[in-house]
Amino acid sequence: MEAEVIVVDTNLDRLRFIDQIHKGRIITLMSDRLTLEQRVREADVVIGSVLVPGAKAPKLVTEEMIRSMRTGSVAVDIAIDQGGCMETSHMTTHSDPTYVVDGVVHYCVGNMPGAVPNTSTYALTNVTTPYAIKIAGKGLEEAVRDDAALALGVNVIAGEVTNTGVADAHGLASAPLSTVIDGLA
Numbered sequence: 001m002e003a004e005v006i007v008v009d010t011n012l013d014r015l016r017f018i019d020q021i022h023k024g025r026i027i028t029l030m031s032d033r034l035t036l037e038q039r040v041r042e043a044d045v046v047i048g049s050v051l052v053p054g055a056k057a058p059k060l061v062t063e064e065m066i067r068s069m070r071t072g073s074v075a076v077d078i079a080i081d082q083g084g085c086m087e088t089s090h091m092t093t094h095s096d097p098t099y100v101v102d103g104v105v106h107y108c109v110g111n112m113p114g115a116v117p118n119t120s121t122y123a124l125t126n127v128t129t130p131y132a133i134k135i136a137g138k139g140l141e142e143a144v145r146d147d148a149a150l151a152l153g154v155n156v157i158a159g160e161v162t163n164t165g166v167a168d169a170h171g172l173a174s175a176p177l178s179t180v181i182d183g184l185a
Contacts, residue, residue, distance in 0.1 A: 041068040049078040050085040055165030061086040071103035080108040
């Protein structure tokens with residue numbers, strides 16, 4: 001479509017990967033406030049997709065940045081299920097998906113994959129089935145001990161919150177997963 005696509009991130013390895021697979025057709029930039037301000041101001045479409053696993057998304061796109069965009073520009077906040085990464089975002093629905101702030105159209109639908117339920121279910125199933133098989137074969141504690149990737153998905157076990165982002169978001173104490181798992185042995 002000949003769009004100029006710019007990806008802004010704090011993860012240098014991810015930016016290098018994007019640059020490599022897209023062979024330089026996508027501009028990749030390290031994220032900082034000045035870069036965000038400039039790129040948001042110049043963009044026709046801004047897609048915010050910040051994810052801090054288990055925690056609320058930080059508000060990286062400010063009201064001032066949204067005001068700096070041209071009238072008719074679009075802001076899509078994919079992080080809305082975690083509170084949104086734009087100060088002007090509030091959750092909308094598939095039946096009433098957009099609203100306008102300072103001339104900028106906002107799309108902040110919660111559970112965006114719900115618009116394509118069959119496709120999203122197949123995608124989620126393909127990713128999660130191997131973990132479910134490990135848990136069924138070994139039991140949760142042993143599967144978590146053996147698979148670091150699976151362990152990253154544990155938020156609560158044996159009544160203990162093990163994900164600090166989840167704990168912080170809900171004002172609860174957290175315990176290291178390894179401590180809780182070792183206590184179950």
